[in-house]
Amino acid sequence: MNQSIVVSQMDGVCTIALNRPEVFNSFDEAMGKAFQKALDDAAEDPEVRCVVVTGNGRAFCAGQDLKEVTAPDAPDFTHIVENTYNESIRRIRNMEKPVVGAINGVAAGAGANIALACDLTVAKSSVKFIQAFSKIGLIPDSGGTWMLPRLVGMQRAAAMAFFGEPVLAGDAEAMGLIYKSVDDEGFEQEITALSKRLASLPTYGLGLTKKAFNLGLESDLSSHLTTERDLQMKASESDDYAEGVAAFLEKRKPTFQGK
Numbered sequence: 001m002n003q004s005i006v007v008s009q010m011d012g013v014c015t016i017a018l019n020r021p022e023v024f025n026s027f028d029e030a031m032g033k034a035f036q037k038a039l040d041d042a043a044e045d046p047e048v049r050c051v052v053v054t055g056n057g058r059a060f061c062a063g064q065d066l067k068e069v070t071a072p073d074a075p076d077f078t079h080i081v082e083n084t085y086n087e088s089i090r091r092i093r094n095m096e097k098p099v100v101g102a103i104n105g106v107a108a109g110a111g112a113n114i115a116l117a118c119d120l121t122v123a124k125s126s127v128k129f130i131q132a133f134s135k136i137g138l139i140p141d142s143g144g145t146w147m148l149p150r151l152v153g154m155q156r157a158a159a160m161a162f163f164g165e166p167v168l169a170g171d172a173e174a175m176g177l178i179y180k181s182v183d184d185e186g187f188e189q190e191i192t193a194l195s196k197r198l199a200s201l202p203t204y205g206l207g208l209t210k211k212a213f214n215l216g217l218e219s220d221l222s223s224h225l226t227t228e229r230d231l232q233m234k235a236s237e238s239d240d241y242a243e244g245v246a247a248f249l250e251k252r253k254p255t256f257q258g259k
Contacts, residue, residue, distance in 0.1 A: 003019060004018070004019050004028075004030060004031035005017070005018065005031065005034040005035050005038050006056065007038050007041070009045075009047070009048065011196055011199060012047065012048065012049035012050060012196075012199035012200075012258075013049070013050045013051075013052060013195040013196065013198075013199050014038075014041075014042040014045070014048040014050070014051050014052070015051075015052040015054065015102075015195075016035065016038045016039065016042065016051065016052065016053050017054050017055060017056045018031070018035070018053075018054070018055040018056065018060070018061055019055075019056045020065075021055075021056050021057025021058065021059070022057075023062070023065055024057070024058070024059035024062035024105075024106065025056070025057065025059050025060065025061040025111070026061065026062040026063055026064060026065040026066075026111075027061070027063070027064055027065060027084055027085075027110065027111075028065045028067075028068045028084075029068065029075070029080070029083065029084055031084075032083065032084030032085070032087070032088060033083075035088055036087055036088055036091055039051070039088070039091040039092065039095065040091065042095070042097070043095045043096070043097065046258070046259070048097065049097065049198070049199035049200075049201075049203045049258045050097060050098050050099075050100065050195045050196075050198040050199040050203075051095065051097055051098070051099045051100070052099075052102050052195050053092075053099060053100070053101050053102065053114070053115075053118060054101075054102035054103070054104055054191075055103075055105060057105070058105045058106075059104075059105040059106045059107075060103045060104055060105050060106065060107040060111055060115060060127070061107055061108070061110070061111025061112075061114060061115070062106065062108045062109065062111055063108050063110040063111045063112075063132065064080065064084075064109060064110055068080075081141050081142075084110075085113075085114075085141055085142040086142070088114065088142075089113070089114070089117050089142055089143045092114070092117045092118060093117060093210075093214060094214075095207075095210075096203075096206075096207025096208070096210060096211060097203055097206070097207055098119050098120065098198045098201075098203075098206050098210070099117075099118045099119050099120075100118060100119065100120050100121075100122065100191065100194060100195055100198065101114075101115045101116075101117075101118030101120070101122065101123075101178075102122055102187075102191045103121060103122065103123035103124065103127050103129075103169070103178075104124060104127070105124070105126075105127060106127065106128050106130065107127065107128075107129050108128075108129075108130040109130070109131070109132040109133060110141060110142040110144075112129045112130060112131060112144070113140060113141070113142035113143050113144040113147065114142055115129070115178075116129075116143070116144075116147050116148075116151065116177065116178070117142070117143055117147065119210060120179045120194070120198075121177075121178040121179050121180075122179055122180045122181075122182055122187075122190060122191060122194065123169035123172065123173075123180075123181055123182070124169060124181075124182060124183075124184045124187045125168075125169050125170055125181050125183050125184060126168075126169070126184050127168070127169040127181075128166035128167065128168055128169075129166070129167045129169070129172050129177065129178075130164060130165075130166045130167070131144060131148070131160045131161050131164055132164050133161070133164065134161060134162055134163070134164045135164050139161070144161070145157075145161070148160060148161065150217065151176055151177050152175050152176055152177050168181075169181035200256065201256060202238070202240035202241070202243075202244065202256040202258065203256070203258030203259070204235070204238045204239075204240055204258060204259050205235045205238065205240055205241070208231045208234060208235050211231065212224075212227060212231050215227050238259060239257055239259050240254075240256045240257065240258065240259065243255060243256060243257070244256070
């Protein structure tokens with residue numbers, strides 16, 4: 001695997017770390033392909049029950065490596081956005097497993113929107129989220145214009161995108177941009193506890209829940225009630241459902257297998 005991505009796995013948790021710390025984990029095309037392969041591998045591995053996306057070094061991700069886009073033989077933005085970012089966001093959102101964004105440092109541009117695409121985003125209290133695109137005359141990509149209004153409303157989304165001002169993790173939590181801000185000292189412990197908890201839950205049902213959320217964002221209520229019905233039928237046929245009911249009746253803690 002490309003060394004710009006480091007993957008580790010323990011106790012059902014797959015950690016995918018962005019690993020270009022010398023450029024604040026900014027993406028080039030090779031890193032994008034390696035990231036997507038790591039996501040594909042995690043999605044297909046039955047031993048993986050939770051995925052954590054984080055960064056090595058001082059930053060989570062500073063977005064696009066501008067050296068790539070300003071090179072004489074640079075690919076155009078259609079190629080870069082589609083192949084490096086859109087394909088990554090689709091994999092995060094379509095993976096039927098929980099994905100935790102463990103935001104260890106600044107998340108700017110596409111890096112901020114990769115963080116926001118995760119199911120649960122937890123950041124160090126010192127972290128800043130920056131929609132940096134307007135600084136160079138661009139629009140938020142990597143799902144930014146789709147996610148921001150849904151997370152924080154149109155007015156705040158517009159302010160973040162237009163001004164490109166940093167949002168501290170505590171403020172991001174307060175406005176609903178992320179799940180949780182954690183003191184820097186307790187960050188690693190929080191991520192470990194959260195990811196292990198997610199890995200112990202009924203993964204198949206969590207994946208169907210995530211699918212329902214995704215579909216619900218584009219559906220009317222009546223249509224979505226039908227979608228819920230159909231997904232609930234699938235969930236009721238799972239081993240985890242049988243285990244959950246048996247554990248409830250036997251007054252014990254369930255042991256879910258994620259299937």
